[in-house]
Every structure is written in C-alpha cells, then in structure tokens.
Amino acid sequence: MGRNFNISDELRDLNAVFLLNADRKNLFFIPENYFTELPGLLRANIFLNSLPATNPFTVPEGFFENFPTLMLSKLKSDDALVNVTGNKKELLYSIPENYFDNFANEVLKKIKQSEPVSVQQELEEISPFLSTIPRTNVYSVPENYFLNLNSNVTAEQPPAKVISIGSKTRKWANYAAAACVAALLFGGSFLHFYKKGNTEVTPAVASALSSEDLQKKISVLSDEEITNYLKTNSNLAVYSNTGTDEYQQQNLDIQNMLQNVPDEDIQQYLDQDPQSSSTEEGI
C-alpha cells in the first residue's frame, strides 16, 4: 500500500473542519535527552529484572528487635550531658558542689601557706594555749645597768698574760707546783699525826722515814684530819669543796695548769721523785 494519501484530504472528505485547522504541535513535556538515554535505561532495567531476588547482606541477630530500645537509651544518655540551662547542645563535666564558691578561698589559703608566717601565727597553730600567755618580762635588772655597761667593758684591754701551753718551762713549773703541794701536804699531815702520837717528830725523823712508811702513815689519816689541816694552812687549798672562793680559785688554777699535761708525763715525774708520789684528788 503506498502512502499516497494525504491526511488533510482525508479530514476534508470527513468534513472535520476543526481538526483540519488545529495545530498539530506536541504540547507534552519530555525530559531533556530522554530518547537519547532511553535505550540504555531500558537495557539496565531488563538486566536488573533478570537478577535473582536474593539479599547478599547480613544483619546481626536480634538487631531489629533491639533497635528501638537501643535508640531510646542513646537518647537518654545524651540528655545527662545537658547543662542546667537546658541547652542540649552543651556537654559539661561534673564538678564538686560549691566549687567556684570556695575556689577563691582555696587559692588564698595556698598563697598564705607559702608566705612566711608571723611568730604569733605560728605559735597559735602549734599551741593556742601558749599563744595566750602574755610575754611579760618577769626578770628585773639593776637600775642604770645598761647605762653603765659599756664603761665596764673597757675598750682598751690590758695585754693578756701569755701563758705558753706545752712549753718545757711551763711543764716543769706544773710538775714543780704539784710536787710542792704534795710534799707539803704529806709532810704537814705526817707532822700533825706524829704530834698527836707518842713519837716526837722532827725533820730528821721525818726525813729518815722511807716513802713507804710515809704512805702507810698518811693512809690511816681520816678525811676530817686532812681537811682540818688544809683549813689551817690557807696556802695549801688544793682539795676543798667547802672552802672560800679563793680556795676554789686556787684549785681551779692548779687544775687548769695541769689540764693540758698528759697523764703519762705526770706519772713519769712522780715515779722519778718518790717523795712527791701522791694519790690526793685534785693533783
């Protein structure tokens, strides 16, 4: 059949005047490039429809059953981080109660701890009781003491007597002093004893006695007899703890002199001179 007919002629034969005069333009919308892309879309659709209807992905067991509970609990924990102003966007850490109210005091306290405390504050901390006791000076001072003090401490001191400690002369002086004292003590005690006894003591008799005899005689003397002898002989206050200050001073002087003399030297000297052997205290 050939396409020799004319639609317009056909519409005229049908007396379809309206249709014969109508605009035949396409009024429907078609996406851009629709027909260009249509073949590819149709081929993809055909391919997808041909695939088996199976799901290759897996889901944890009970996931969907628990999912609503999970969501609710998550929403609740988010609520706990909301600040007191209700601003749910801000998340804050918890802080101790009244932290900011006390913070300034805490800082000041630390600063004060690092600063040196006064003596009074220190005392109050250690002993509040003691800090309440008034610091009254209870001792008295003689009138005008401080006014006269610096005149008593003479500015120009006299040259001090130089005593050479350890020199040979000094050592022998010490030995001599010890020997003299010992000899006088024993001799005097001995004479005193013999005055009381039957034998008349003369220097000749005394010198004739051996050192051993002398020691025997003196050893029987009582302490009281020796002390009485010393009291009556003021220049021999070697051993006295009841004497006057002068005696004590002499005692101290001798002790000071002998202080630096080694015991071996004294013993050697005493061994060399039997008459001076002595066991008296203080020598």
Added chain:
Amino acid sequence: MQIEDKELLEQFRLPETKEKAFTAIIKRYQEKLYWHIRRMVVDHDDTNDVMQNVFIKVWNGLENFREDSQLYTWLYRIATNESLTFLEQQKKKSAISLSDVETGLANKVIADKNFDANRLEWKLQLAIQQLPEKQKLVFNLRYYDEMPYEEMSKVLDTSEGALKASYHHAVKKIEEFIKNN
C-alpha cells in the same frame, strides 16, 4: 647588712674612731644580747659576767669579721656560745649532771625576788628551764626575739628544718609542763 652597721664596722677599723664605734655597737645591741643570755643563765650577775666576756670577744674579733652575715647574727652567735660555755663551766665546777643543771636553773627562777608561782608568766619561765639547752635556745630566739629560721640557722649552725622541729617540740613540752603544774 644594715648601712649603719656597715658604717660602724668601718669606723671600728680606724684607730681614731675604734672606741666610739665599739661603744655605739654595745649601745645598739646590749639589751637584746643581755636578755638572750639572761634567759639562758637566769641570774643577773652570771648574765653580767657572760656579757663582759661577749664584748671582749667582740672587741678582739670584730676587725676580722667577714661580713658574710648580719652583724647581729654574729653577735648572737658569740652570746650563745659564751652562754653555753658558762653553763658548761658551771657543770664542771659543781660536778653535777645535766638534768641537775636544769633543776639548778629552775631553782634560780624560783629564787628570783619577784617570783610568783601563781602567774602564768613565771610558770612559763620554769617550763623553759626544763628544756634541754639547744631546745631552750631555739625557743627563746623564736618566741622572744622572733628571729627568722633562716637567721637562726646561722646563729646555731643548724638546718632550718631541724630548728622548726625543735621549736615545735619545745612548744609542746612547755604547754604540757604548764598544764601539769
């Protein structure tokens, strides 16, 4: 060092101003040193003896003072050592034990003409005399002279920590003594 002390030291080192400077030093420090000594030895006459010894040593040693510490620190050190030496001599003279020395000093407190056992201040003095010498020194320097521990450390040649501990113990002992007596 205080400027005035420095000037006094310079004057002391010059022969023409030596005595004048020495007098000025005595006047400046005599009362402080006196009371420091007196609190150790109690008796006025003993204190006077120690004071004389102190200033004789000052006269002899001031020329060589190295100025690496305050003058008053150096003076306090001398006064402390002389007081301790005096107490040591007292011990040797009387041949008594250490505890007897403390008892002896307490007796000197009681013997004071103004002593009043009912007054807390006198009880405090008795309590102080019960302390060992070193603790007594630390207490006196801190309580009466309000000496900083740093200075006290130079006077007593002891660490600050040890001094603080010593002071703490001394205060507690004194408190206990007063409360028990």
